[in-house]
Amino acid sequence: MAPLPEFIYKITPTAPPDPIPEQYPLSALDQQDGFVHxxxxxxxxxxxxxxxxxxxxxxxxxxxxxxxxxxxxxWDEVEGTNGCPHLYGNFGAQDVVAVREFRRGEGQTWEEALAGETAWLV
Known part of the structure; x- marks a missing residue:
């Protein structure tokens, strides 16, 4: 099993509240599934x-x-890794290290758009 990462990430389609609250607002999917994806x-x-x-x-x-x-x-099982992290509970301002917007160009995949971001996405 691979070592656990230092950071894990939450993707949102809209800007998070500013300032980030003590309890982050859960998405409809997170509420439905009972954990933060x-x-x-x-x-x-x-x-x-x-x-x-x-x-x-x-x-x-x-x-x-x-x-x-x-x-x-x-961590849900994914072969050869520690799996996908799911947070049973919530996070808030005290847990957030940084927030950043990422954009992709027309016809560009997210893999292509995030490829050069290895310094921030560690």
């Missing part, structure tokens, strides 16, 4: 491609994994 840096292009393929820009919220209660983050 998160991604590792290498999963971001895949997640964006699946759920935001018709969106020209997204906001990515960077969270420090060590700042979240260990028992609240569960």
């Amino acid at each position: 998160l991604s590792t840096s290498w999963q971001l292009p895949i997640t964006a491609g699946l759920f935001f393929r018709d969106t020209a820009s997204v906001y990515i919220i960077k969270l420090r994994l060590a700042g979240l209660p260990p028992s609240s983050v569960k």
